[in-house]
Ligand code: FES
């Protein structure tokens with residue numbers, strides 16, 4: 001059961017919900033829902049009962065699930081309610097969903113904060129939400145059983161009703177108030193998978209209707225009475241500072257109400273965003289860019305190469321890879337490098353804040369409510385408990401909204417003007433002030449014995465630590481950042497001597513978590529190099545991997561399925577070439593086969609076959625959607641993605657120079673889910689990471705050219 | 719003052735005629751279904767219809783709209799009954815959903831013009847609409863499905 005504080009915050013989220021919170025054996029009773037037309041309110045509901053932090057039941061039998069993870073497309077709005085509803089015994093389709101506030105009940109045990117990321121939402125919720133749902137169900141059964149003077153164990157539930165042994169029925173709404181007064185059962189039995197009614201079945205996404213008629217509220221859509229709009233002038237060079245600001249012209253422009261110096265730039269506040277933006281563009285600012293004047297791509301890569309000369313922090317060690325490489329009959333070595341990348345969420349960064357004397361409301365598309373609350377409190381000069389975080393739908397996340405850098409300026413602008421302020425970044429702001437996927441410079445070596453067996457494998461990674469920046473102090477000196485060594489430390493192939501080490505090296509700009517994080521960096525290196533090793537050994541890349549995965553049945557099965565479905569045993573059509581990649585990430589096992597051709601020196605991706613084992617699936621249609629989504633995210637990055645820096649300035653600014661996949665460029669994507677009884681694996685991210693190595697391995701098959709840096713567009717393939 | 723017909727309603731607006739239609743719809747009228755993604759006609763998130771033709775409202779000055787009838791996602795149907803919306807629901811197209819108003823407006827304009835579009839027609843009509851979540855496969859399937867649904871209801 002969750003902490004009492006979480007209950008109270010869960011209730012205080014909506015100001016129209018006047019709470020009379022009474023702690024009763026860990027339960028909270030909330031009454032007096034004022035009639036109000038805000039979305040999510042139910043006409044006719046006169047009282048609302050909550051039996052835990054995720055559930056509210058109205059006496060009109062309305063049922064609301066408080067979703068404590070952010071919906072950014074990955075489907076938690078449907079998936080988490082499905083998990084909860086399965087044990088609660090209610091069809092998920094009849095449950096209303098609201099986003100939970102910040103609160104201790106909602107901490108993600110896998111990440112230690114109220115965070116949506118790392119493809120953890122379902123894995124974290126799997127036991128927690130089923131248990132909470134089962135506890136609520138048992139309370140409701142017990143309350144109904146008392147009405148009937150029978151035992152709870154003799155009763156059963158069916159879609160929001162308790163049914164007595166004699167077929168009498170009471171709705172959850174009818175017994176919710178009594179249920180909330182009962183002690184929470186400590187031990188509840190969870191259904192076996194064979195009894196699942198909704199988990200694992202095709203179920204509609206619950207957020208679809210609001211996303212086809214324009215009614216879903218994203219951060220950019222928040223509208224408050226008396227709200228002003230702000231546009232922000234941020235330093236054009238990373239880490240720059242305003243030396244002088246002449247705002248006379250801006251202040252004279254129509255609609256402009258104020259010009260506010262914030263911690264992240266100069267905000268122009270106006271009656272509409274367009275006026276704010278016109279005002280912003282009229283600011284005359286002299287910037288001091290000396291802090292990053294020497295920052296450019298060449299310097300970043302040189303710095304990484306120099307740092308790579310150091311020995312790294314060991315992330316995985318088996319046997320003696322160095323010794324085995326020295327003794328090997330044949331050694332293959334390679335260097336790989338990866339560029340900076342932007343997230344480019346479809347919705348640019350945005351936050352609406354309303355600071356008052358002793359409170360602050362922030363309405364924000366965030367992946368991290370706790371951090372949002374903390375930075376808003378600091379900016380407002382309040383305690384975190386005085387800040388209410390209202391999470392909207394997210395117009396994409398991809399890790400970008402794990403950062404909260406766009407929140408303080410909105411709070412500061414609201415505080416300065418005394419009005420609610422919506423501060424929206426332009427697309428250009430978004431691309432030039434991202435927290436970028438880190439670059440990497442990696443060296444890798446494999447050694448064969450005299451009989452051609454792979455006996456040593458060493459991967460030496462060099463790059464900045466995202467975790468050390470986002471969570472200062474979280475990565476002690478001498479420790480590895482766990483988000484730097486993914487898809488490397490879990491190298492699956494049966495090689496007796498394995499060494500993975502990592503040299504942390506800061507590159508002078510803010511790096512962030514980017515969909516699949518270091519999986520995408522390291523899988524490119526490890527799986528491209530597996531092809532190099534296979535070819536060096538004169539083996540087919542698939543057969544070479546299969547042989548070394550003999551002790552890894554989950555890897556091997558997905559590889560076999562991908563090979564079979566792609567027709568790998570038969571030659572590709574004329575002019576077509578295939579490449580494969582294999583990875584485990586987020587407890588999901590995956591293989592991809594990419595099929596490409598080269599046309600006019602450019603790669604054309606025709607087809608990607610993906611086989612995966614993500615354990616128990618919650619919603620199969622969302623699993624497939626996430627695989628397609630992650631593959632296309634990886635495809636944009638593999639083919640075109642790079643952020644360049646010159647003189648401290650990010651060179652890309654909008655979709656014309658930060659190219660992403662469009663409709664006419666989409667390959668056929670075939671997804672095959674291999675069923676398994678294992679607990680759920682994450683699905684939002686892993687498929688991104690395999691795309692680049694699968695494509696580059698296919699490019700090698702087509703051209704005999706090994707691409708050891710990305711994006712593909714850097715290389716002339718003619 | 720200028721007059722704008724939006725979703726069948728005439729509105730008198732006191733705005734600078736140089737203001738992009740997008741921001742008039744969103745901030746002045748309060749129709750927030752139409753989204754901002756790039757401001758440069760690169761992404762299609764802001765797509766609306768002017769007399770049935772898809773336009774990028776982020777680069778359309780409101781003063782140039784004249785008497786053309788503006789249709790936004792909110793005006794496509796009162797109840798999500800447009801064949802494109804029905805197909806989108808049937809196939810669970812949206813992920814984050816942010817681009818989908820624009821996708822639906824582009825798709826509905828395509829189908830009005832070309833009731834049975836080929837894949838090449840879809841590529842041509844939809845290439846201007848970015849979906850960063852990569853829902854393109856489902857968009858394509860849903861456009862074909864909407865063509866069937868439209869054929870059923872409008873012989
Ligand atoms: S916002 Fe108009 S095309 Fe992108």
Ligand code: FES
Nearest residue numbers: 814815849850851
């Ligand atoms: S659904 Fe997210 S951008 Fe298209």
